[in-house]
Amino acid sequence: MGRxxxxxxxxxxxxxxxxxxxxxxSGTAPFGTRLAAAxxxxxxxxxGVYDQRLDMTLRRGAPxxxxxxxxxPRLIALVTGASSGIGRGFASRLARDGHDLVLVARxxxxxxxxxxxxxxxxxxxxEVLDADLATDGGVAAVEQRLASGDIELLVNNAGFGxxxxxxELPLDRELRQVDLNVRALVRLSHAxxxxxxxxxxxxVVNVASTGGFQPVPYMATYAGTKAFVLxxxxxxxEEAARHGVxxxxxxxxxxxxxxxxxxxxDVSRMPSLGWTSVDEVVGQALSAAxxxxxxxxxxxxxxxTAASVGFMPRFLxxxxxxxxxxxxxxxxxxxxxx
Ligand SMILES: NC(=O)c1ccc[n+]([C@@H]2O[C@H](COP(=O)([O-])OP(=O)(O)OC[C@H]3O[C@@H](n4cnc5c(N)ncnc54)[C@H](OP(=O)(O)O)[C@@H]3O)[C@@H](O)[C@H]2O)c1
Numbered sequence: 001m002g003r004x005x006x007x008x009x010x011x012x013x014x015x016x017x018x019x020x021x022x023x024x025x026s027g028t029a030p031f032g033t034r035l036a037a038a039x040x041x042x043x044x045x046x047x048g049v050y051d052q053r054l055d056m057t058l059r060r061g062a063p064x065x066x067x068x069x070x071x072x073p074r075l076i077a078l079v080t081g082a083s084s085g086i087g088r089g090f091a092s093r094l095a096r097d098g099h100d101l102v103l104v105a106r107x108x109x110x111x112x113x114x115x116x117x118x119x120x121x122x123x124x125x126x127e128v129l130d131a132d133l134a135t136d137g138g139v140a141a142v143e144q145r146l147a148s149g150d151i152e153l154l155v156n157n158a159g160f161g162x163x164x165x166x167x168e169l170p171l172d173r174e175l176r177q178v179d180l181n182v183r184a185l186v187r188l189s190h191a192x193x194x195x196x197x198x199x200x201x202x203x204v205v206n207v208a209s210t211g212g213f214q215p216v217p218y219m220a221t222y223a224g225t226k227a228f229v230l231x232x233x234x235x236x237x238e239e240a241a242r243h244g245v246x247x248x249x250x251x252x253x254x255x256x257x258x259x260x261x262x263x264x265x266d267v268s269r270m271p272s273l274g275w276t277s278v279d280e281v282v283g284q285a286l287s288a289a290x291x292x293x294x295x296x297x298x299x300x301x302x303x304x305t306a307a308s309v310g311f312m313p314r315f316l317x318x319x320x321x322x323x324x325x326x327x328x329x330x331x332x333x334x335x336x337x338x
Contacts, residue, residue: 081158085257161222181225217322
């Protein structure tokens with residue numbers, strides 16, 4: 001893990017100006033210091049300016065948008081999987097809305113570059129935490145960051161899929177998928193909700209998929225993990241509402257990101273309907289969280305498809321899904337392809 005470039009300014013954390021977060025006020029880590037933890041490390045990018053208009057709608061009972069007094073801590077959003085695709089889209093939108101950020105993923109260079117770009121463009125403070133969330137140490141480092149209690153919004157976005165016939169897929173990769181898509185998401189939700197309940201405000205957005213609404217042969221593990229995320233998040237939504245906290249499950253249909261490459265999907269063989277853009281997905285997710293919705297499904301066709309699953313016999317939904325994805329795996333003739 002290489003050390004990244006640092007954002008503008010040079011302010012000790014303990015003496016940063018208005019807009020400081022509790023984390024910065026702790027004064028335990030000087031600006032630019034990397035906080036080392038097992039399997040992860042953190043750099044702090046300070047905000048360049050402190051006069052942002054903040055979107056306060058994730059705060060309980062707050063108006064749509066409020067001009068904050070300089071002494072009020074800025075809202076901090078933690079986004080996992082922020083180095084590309086949908087997570088990068090969340091980070092950009094949230095920075096534009098005035099949120100300070102904690103960006104999490106494995107690719108340090110991509111996170112550092114994004115942090116520098118967002119600090120420059122929007123004057124927000126950005127922390128970078130490179131962590132492998134398929135490992136215990138990586139998740140523990142992010143749990144520790146969440147435990148400091150200043151995270152207003154957690155976006156559990158990091159995830160990947162695999163495609164092909166389950167019995168032919170390398171088992172370790174299937175298990176890493178469960179560790180990342182399920183185990184890490186459960187642990188981080190737990191770490192985030194406790195302080196949010198104590199404050200009686202905050203939000204968690206868990207990223208599932210339209211693939212979570214039905215079994216998907218040839219993406220069996222992936223769809224299974226996303227079905228877990230969907231049901232888990234819906235259950236948490238009910239529990240959290242009593243504490244003034246919102247849990248929203250985002251279920252995107254297909255979006256062009258690094259996902260297709262990682263899952264070894266042949267995009268040309270996938271159905272051409274239902275594709276949405278990163279911007280649309282992120283916009284609808286944040287809008288749903290602000291409106292305290294349990295589920296967000298971007299794209300009208302994806303909403304219709306997800307709803308129709310409830311009316312169809314189960315054997316039919318799984319056969320339709322299987323016929324769509326059997327031909328879409330780019331690794332079906334070569335079980336050792338990566
Ligand atoms: N794109 C779609 O069609 C689609 C549809 C439905 C749902 N989704 C879901 O959307 C979420 C984001 O995916 P995406 O489409 O944006 O794909 P992507 O471009 O491949 O992004 C995946 C992100 O997850 C991070 N990640 C992967 N493994 C990680 C690990 N072990 N530890 C920490 N971070 C890890 C990656 O960063 P590093 O590689 O730097 O670690 C990257 O930032 C996923 O949960 C995916 O299942 C995507």
